[in-house]
Amino acid sequence: MDFGTKRVAGIIAQVALLLCSSSGTHGADVCDSSLVSNLPPSSFRSSSQLSSSHAPGFAKLNRRDGAGGWSPLSSDGYQWLEVDLGERTTISAVATQGRYGSSDWLTSYLLVFSDTGNNWKQYRQEDSIGSFPGNSNADSVVQYKLQQPAVARFLRLLPLAWNPSGRIGLRLETYGCPYTSDVVGLDGSSSLVFRLTPDPRPTSREVVSLKFKTLRNSGTLLHAEGERGRGLSLELERGKLQLLLRQGRTSSSEPRRLSSLGSLLDDRHWHHLAVERRSSHLNLTVDKHTERIQIPAEFSHWHIQQLSVGAVQSLGSQKPVVSQRGFHGCLENVLFNGLNLIDLAKHKDHQVTLMGNVTFSCAESVSVAVTFPGPQSFLQLPGATASSSSGSVSVGFQFRTWNKAGLLLTFDLPQGGGVAWLYLSEARVRLQVHKAGRALLELGAGSALNDGQWHSVGLNSRRGRLSIIVDKEEGGSAHAAHSFPVTVESHLFFGGCPPENDRQECRNPFNIFQGCMRLLTLDDQIVDLIMVQTRQLGIYSNLQIDMCGIIDRCSPSRCEHGGRCSQSWTAFHCNCSDSGYSGAICHSPLYEQSCEAYKHNGNTSGHFYIDVDGSGPIKPQLVYCNMTEENTWMVIQHNNSELTRVRPSPEVNQHSVHFDYSTEEEQLLAAISQSEYCEQELSYHCRKSRLLNTPEGSPFSWWLGGPAPGRVQSYWGGAQPGSQQCVCGLQGDCVDPQHYCNCDADRAEWY
Ligand SMILES: *[C@@H]1O[C@H](CO)[C@@H](O)[C@H](O)[C@H]1NC(C)=O
Ligand SMILES: *[C@@H]1O[C@H](CO)[C@@H](O)[C@H](O)[C@H]1NC(C)=O
Ligand SMILES: *[C@@H]1O[C@H](CO)[C@@H](O)[C@H](O)[C@H]1NC(C)=O
Ligand SMILES: *[C@@H]1O[C@H](CO)[C@@H](O)[C@H](O)[C@H]1NC(C)=O
Ligand SMILES: *[C@@H]1O[C@H](CO)[C@@H](O)[C@H](O)[C@H]1NC(C)=O
Ligand SMILES: *[C@@H]1O[C@H](CO)[C@@H](O)[C@H](O)[C@H]1NC(C)=O
Ligand SMILES: [Ca+2]
Numbered sequence: 001m002d003f004g005t006k007r008v009a010g011i012i013a014q015v016a017l018l019l020c021s022s023s024g025t026h027g028a029d030v031c032d033s034s035l036v037s038n039l040p041p042s043s044f045r046s047s048s049q050l051s052s053s054h055a056p057g058f059a060k061l062n063r064r065d066g067a068g069g070w071s072p073l074s075s076d077g078y079q080w081l082e083v084d085l086g087e088r089t090t091i092s093a094v095a096t097q098g099r100y101g102s103s104d105w106l107t108s109y110l111l112v113f114s115d116t117g118n119n120w121k122q123y124r125q126e127d128s129i130g131s132f133p134g135n136s137n138a139d140s141v142v143q144y145k146l147q148q149p150a151v152a153r154f155l156r157l158l159p160l161a162w163n164p165s166g167r168i169g170l171r172l173e174t175y176g177c178p179y180t181s182d183v184v185g186l187d188g189s190s191s192l193v194f195r196l197t198p199d200p201r202p203t204s205r206e207v208v209s210l211k212f213k214t215l216r217n218s219g220t221l222l223h224a225e226g227e228r229g230r231g232l233s234l235e236l237e238r239g240k241l242q243l244l245l246r247q248g249r250t251s252s253s254e255p256r257r258l259s260s261l262g263s264l265l266d267d268r269h270w271h272h273l274a275v276e277r278r279s280s281h282l283n284l285t286v287d288k289h290t291e292r293i294q295i296p297a298e299f300s301h302w303h304i305q306q307l308s309v310g311a312v313q314s315l316g317s318q319k320p321v322v323s324q325r326g327f328h329g330c331l332e333n334v335l336f337n338g339l340n341l342i343d344l345a346k347h348k349d350h351q352v353t354l355m356g357n358v359t360f361s362c363a364e365s366v367s368v369a370v371t372f373p374g375p376q377s378f379l380q381l382p383g384a385t386a387s388s389s390s391g392s393v394s395v396g397f398q399f400r401t402w403n404k405a406g407l408l409l410t411f412d413l414p415q416g417g418g419v420a421w422l423y424l425s426e427a428r429v430r431l432q433v434h435k436a437g438r439a440l441l442e443l444g445a446g447s448a449l450n451d452g453q454w455h456s457v458g459l460n461s462r463r464g465r466l467s468i469i470v471d472k473e474e475g476g477s478a479h480a481a482h483s484f485p486v487t488v489e490s491h492l493f494f495g496g497c498p499p500e501n502d503r504q505e506c507r508n509p510f511n512i513f514q515g516c517m518r519l520l521t522l523d524d525q526i527v528d529l530i531m532v533q534t535r536q537l538g539i540y541s542n543l544q545i546d547m548c549g550i551i552d553r554c555s556p557s558r559c560e561h562g563g564r565c566s567q568s569w570t571a572f573h574c575n576c577s578d579s580g581y582s583g584a585i586c587h588s589p590l591y592e593q594s595c596e597a598y599k600h601n602g603n604t605s606g607h608f609y610i611d612v613d614g615s616g617p618i619k620p621q622l623v624y625c626n627m628t629e630e631n632t633w634m635v636i637q638h639n640n641s642e643l644t645r646v647r648p649s650p651e652v653n654q655h656s657v658h659f660d661y662s663t664e665e666e667q668l669l670a671a672i673s674q675s676e677y678c679e680q681e682l683s684y685h686c687r688k689s690r691l692l693n694t695p696e697g698s699p700f701s702w703w704l705g706g707p708a709p710g711r712v713q714s715y716w717g718g719a720q721p722g723s724q725q726c727v728c729g730l731q732g733d734c735v736d737p738q739h740y741c742n743c744d745a746d747r748a749e750w751y
Helices: 003-022 297-301 341-346 529-533 595-600 665-673 727-731
Strands: 044-046 081-097 106-114 142-162 171-178 183-187 191-195 205-214 219-225 231-237 240-246 256-261 271-278 281-286 289-294 306-310 328-336 352-355 369-372 378-382 393-400 406-413 418-425 428-435 438-445 455-462 465-470 476-479 491-494 515-522 539-541 564-567 572-575 606-610 621-626 633-635 703-705 711-713
Touching: 081 106, 142 171, 183 191, 183 341, 191 341, 205 219, 240 281, 256 281, 256 289, 306 328, 328 341, 341 352, 369 378, 378 515, 393 406, 406 428, 428 465, 438 465, 438 476, 491 515, 595 606, 595 621, 621 665
Parallel strands: none
Antiparallel strands: 044 081, 081 142, 081 171, 106 142, 183 328, 191 306, 191 352, 205 271, 205 328, 219 231, 219 306, 231 240, 240 256, 271 281, 281 289, 369 515, 378 491, 378 539, 393 455, 393 515, 406 418, 406 491, 418 428, 428 438, 455 465, 465 476, 564 572, 606 621, 621 633, 703 711
8 A cells, every 4th residue: 555545544534533523423334232231230320229129230221120120219309320331432322211110210311421430511412402301101212312422431311300100210221332542641741743754745735633631721732833933733721722823933923813712621521623724724623613714825835844732842942932831631533634643652653752741541630510500509518527616717619600790608607706708799709797787897809700710719717817819829819907717617508598598597698609619628628529419418409510511602602793792601692882783692783784775764965884785794884875866875985085296206117096995895895786886086187197108008007996806907087997098088089089098198288
């Protein structure tokens, strides 16, 4: 096999992989083997079981073993059944059935997936409805094909509703096929560098694709470098992926941002990334969204010499171009024009160099997040243990939300000392200590904390010194001016208060919190949220434990015409001011499409905004509407209406004049095409100054203009386009009949 066919084979393999991961199974790629029926009982786990014959291992489709399926001890909204498929597997469909010979079946459920048995991700069908309708009796099988196949090792089914005259009862099956992949783990300073062999005929198209997973919201993922240090890189910045362009190796050339795509990419779930380039056209894909980007023309003959995956490694020199943090996390199936770079690295290919600590596995740190979807969400934890009631308290956690306000934490001070509220207000963290309706203390720290990023909060009281700290170094802190000892002896309430709250132990005069929290610490001890989930610690309601269900409703933005998108936990909002449009998504045009329409409305001559294509993409433009005649005129002014005097000069043999219309080309073209008649005026007064010289051959002067962009024109003053004449030539009344333009007659008078 020569190199050419090998590369073609590589590309075909890669295309097949893209299809499989992004648009499901097609044609011959059958992916519907039973995944559950042959698993041993040890592969099943559940929140609880009614008896040993209702154990989760009996939850296999069409089996009658044990009690004929799984039933939990109590039927409530806190139950789940987990299946460990042994390794990451492509899951294409799921089927459920009730417990054999019983009145126990599910009518609705959620599916969540995980690689590790930790950090679950809820599966949503395309219509973004999360719940699956279940069964209507104990025996018939209801099967769903997943519109987007999932790749996971662990699967959990969470019952939402069940037969009202029965219990939760379940048998299930999932269908799919094996998933094979190559992974690497990178630590923020390590990288994998691929050097391309110089190719006299470089490929016209470059494709890079990979999957990544990280919990850091920043870091360089890819950097491609070519001649003279010119490069393109993809970097994570605040959880979004940025495409950056570097003009050269010198530090003075700041990288230019060409595009930003995706959001919340630091969620420790796999994300798919693909970059395709053909000369200066580039397609960037993150998960399901593709953006077409035009890169500067200088890059159309640029060729990649080196591709760094992870931290930036500069060509030649050993020290990195920019001392920036590299990617920290895992990468899978890194393909460059069909070449599997991780596989090449494993086989010690000479083109691939590993820099720093690169592992061929994906190490996962365990941190359990919890979602407060509201409105009845709260988490109650026991306060101080006996050992720490020494006048000090230390509570810490991280949160992420889109809401500007909400209760983070409240607790009572001992001996009727009042109540402490730690809450978000106007996107800042505030602390209030109240007693008998009077504020004893108020502190505030941080700003713009509703940006969807993780923020840390620490509340500390040591030796009477009370402080709140937001985001450690980068954030803000506030300290009580005078000594104010705080301890917690009863309970801590996170996010909200229990609905039955007879003893008034928890009161919330603020909004509820909607968002995620993680890394809860009490007296520097991390709270085990899995123990909370299994009801061995604290009390909770309406929480999603071990997943963060945050969604960015502004990415991609559904606001049209440049309307600015903002969001809360439950909704997004478009600010259409200055866009020229109105409505929920800035779709309805504020302005009429023509001067004619304003005249029809009864307006008289004046300046008006015209939106030639209505709700189409062309922006409104300000024009003058002259309605004095029967015909309505739309007047679009240029910036050069004063006479300019042109004098002969021995050094300068040409003179050029620029006319700049205040509207964009696209707007002008649309305005022209919707008009019945259109004219523009340019007058040239001459004395002994030839314009055309001869009717044939090259004219002495020309102008550039429409209808198509920038065409050379050589007709003047009312003559026919393409005629190379002035109007006297057309009318046959030129002062010198030898010439078709009075300027060409070399007379001493002005024309
Ligand atoms: C980008 O995507 C469009 C639409 O799928 C396609 O027509 C175009 O060829 C792609 N461009 C590149 C450079 O791959
Ligand atoms: C490399 O990374 C692995 C896994 O993260 C770690 O166990 C090992 O200690 C690291 N080695 C060095 C030299 O840092
Ligand atoms: C919309 O944006 C404008 C300009 O930035 C601002 O003045 C206005 O207050 C915003 N409106 C709303 C409802 O946020
Ligand atoms: C056009 O006429 C309407 C009433 O017919 C009036 O409300 C509006 O202000 C006028 N617009 C201008 C720019 O004069
Ligand atoms: C409006 O059009 C009329 C007739 O063409 C013209 O006489 C008048 O000067 C124009 N008004 C303005 C303000 O351009
Ligand atoms: C009109 O605008 C063009 C382009 O910006 C500029 O070159 C030209 O000097 C301007 N003319 C006048 C008279 O301001
Ligand atoms: Ca428009």
